[in-house]
Amino acid sequence: MxxxxxxxxxxxxxxxxxxxxxxxxxxxxxxxxxxxxxxxxxxxxxxxxxxxxxxxxxxxxxxxxxxxxxxxxxxxxxxxxxxxxxxxxxxxxxxxxxxxxxxxxxxxxxxxxxxxxxxxxxxxxxxxxxxxxxxxxxxxYNWQPQNIIFNNIRQWIYNNQQAGKNSVLLGYSLGKAQRLLYHLRDTTEQIWAHGAIYITNQLLRQQGWPLPDLQRITPDTPASAYKNNLVIGPPSAADTTWMRRFNTYSLGVCSGWMQVRGHMRRRNADAGFVLSDxxxxxxxxxxxxxxxxxxxxxxxxxxxxxxxxxxxxxxxxxxVKTAYGDMDEEPAETTSPHNNEEGL
The missing domain is CATH 3.60.15.10 (Ribonuclease Z/Hydroxyacylglutathione hydrolase-like)
Incomplete structure (x- = not known):
């Protein structure tokens, strides 16, 4: 039937x-x-x-x-x-x-x-x-257990701190960002976030999800605030003026596509972590x-x-051909007039 x-x-x-x-x-x-x-x-x-x-x-x-x-x-x-x-x-x-x-x-x-x-x-x-x-x-495409991946990310953040660099991780505002925040919540004194991630995080915290409180990045946030702290943004922020505020930083991309050599280079990333939803x-x-x-x-x-x-x-x-995205997680937010993935 x-x-x-x-x-x-x-x-x-x-x-x-x-x-x-x-x-x-x-x-x-x-x-x-x-x-x-x-x-x-x-x-x-x-x-x-x-x-x-x-x-x-x-x-x-x-x-x-x-x-x-x-x-x-x-x-x-x-x-x-x-x-x-x-x-x-x-x-x-x-x-x-x-x-x-x-x-x-x-x-x-x-x-x-x-x-x-x-x-x-x-x-x-x-x-x-x-x-x-x-x-x-x-x-x-075969994923390592996520505890291994997060241990690697923690070591990367530590190495960046020792080198005096900001650690900037890119992950989608719904899904990847929550995994990063949940598993990395104790890695730095504060975690700073792009507005799209901050808004989603605040909503989920209000619903009772065990996510850390974030500092929202605004145009007035001084560059010194990011030093030795973790910054999380959406993939859409890569290669934009939003990234230029961080002075010396190391960029990490979290995506299943990082399994294939060459994707990290195309994303202009310093580190690629094979983490997929x-x-x-x-x-x-x-x-x-x-x-x-x-x-x-x-x-x-x-x-x-x-x-x-x-x-x-x-x-x-x-x-079967569908209109669903072929990306790792989530395509750019363009389907609703209420979305503002680019906003601070």
């Missing part, structure tokens, strides 16, 4: 008359998480996990109609059952389970299988058909097999290669 269809507006359930992560405005949108390539402005009503509600209100505007639910809670639209399950990608991220009669489809959204301490543990959901991302769907090759394979799916659709990233590998190994799979 074809419960879900791939349309020019997104993944559509005809029987339930709803879309999952639509990339055009629709009547009813079920949202996996608050990144801008999955949650777009203009739909009449949004359904998401309760932890994504404040993030969507921040990014899409306070005037949207939105409903938040718990993991495992069942919602029914025209006889079709919907429930959300942990994806482990970023705070509030969810997979969408859709059931009609005895047929079950699961849309993964974006996910990672290592628990980062904030986003929850990815939960494989048994299904007949699994729609999976495969941003890093090649065997070369997406599953690596082994994580993708483990997730697919754990669902027991008889059919798999692959989206964004190395979708063609991953589908071919699955098919050659006994799991029927095919690639």
């Amino acid at each position: 074809q419960i879900l269809q791939f349309t020019d507006k997104g993944i559509y359930c005809p029987a339930g008359n709803f879309f999952i992560d639509p990339w055009q405005p629709v009547e009813r949108a079920v949202i996996t998480h608050a990144h801008s390539d999955h949650a777009r402005y203009g739909s009449k009503h949004y359904l998401c996990h309760k932890d994504s509600v404040p993030l969507l209100l921040l990014r899409l505007g306070q005037d949207i109609s939105i409903q938040g639910v718990e993991f495992g809670e069942t919602i029914r639209y025209n006889g079709v059952s919907i429930s959300l399950h942990p994806a482990g990608h970023v705070i509030g991220s969810a997979q969408v389970r859709v059931q009609q009669d005895n047929e079950v489809w699961v849309v993964s959204g974006d996910y990672k299988t290592e628990n980062d301490g904030l986003s929850g543990q990815f939960e494989p959901v048994p299904c007949n058909t699994f729609i999976t991302e495969c941003t890093f769907g090649l065997p070369i 997406h599953a690596d090759w082994n994580g993708l394979l483990q997730a697919v097999k754990a669902t027991g799916a008889e059919q798999v659709y692959t989206t964004h990233g190395f979708s063609s290669a991953f589908a071919r590998y699955l098919t050659e190994n006994g799991i029927p799979a095919q690639e």
Whole structure:
């Protein structure tokens, strides 16, 4: 049974008359998480996990109609059952389970299988058909345990302090920034942040998330304030006037793309840390097999290669083209008039 269809507006359930992560405005949108390539402005009503509600209100505007639910809670639209399950990608991220009669489809959204301490543990959901991302769907992408990566970042910060340099790390304002702040909160006396990261951090702190208090960087912040402290900004700040305020600094980029030699050089970075909020090759394979799916659709990233590998190994799979981003985490914030990723 074809419960879900791939349309020019997104993944559509005809029987339930709803879309999952639509990339055009629709009547009813079920949202996996608050990144801008999955949650777009203009739909009449949004359904998401309760932890994504404040993030969507921040990014899409306070005037949207939105409903938040718990993991495992069942919602029914025209006889079709919907429930959300942990994806482990970023705070509030969810997979969408859709059931009609005895047929079950699961849309993964974006996910990672290592628990980062904030986003929850990815939960494989048994299904007949699994729609999976495969941003890093090649065997070369294999992540080290995050405790090793953060130990490397701490050593880098220490070395910079000894050399009298500021440590500037770039990571997306939703997801990567929270992981950095949570795991590096005791590395320096103060942590300074770009406005986009500061605003998201303050919102999540208000919701009770265990994140450190930040100092917001403004045009009036003296250069001496950053000395020996950690600075966190979004990737969009690279090669902008925002970076010029830090005098002598070392720039570190946190991204799964740092696995491939040459990406760090292209980003003009002094250090590259292979830290991703997406599953690596082994994580993708483990997730697919754990669902027991008889059919798999692959989206964004190395979708063609991953589908071919699955098919050659006994799991029927095919690639589906979508409007979701192919970047490591989150594309530039351009989908809502309420976003201000560049702002101080």
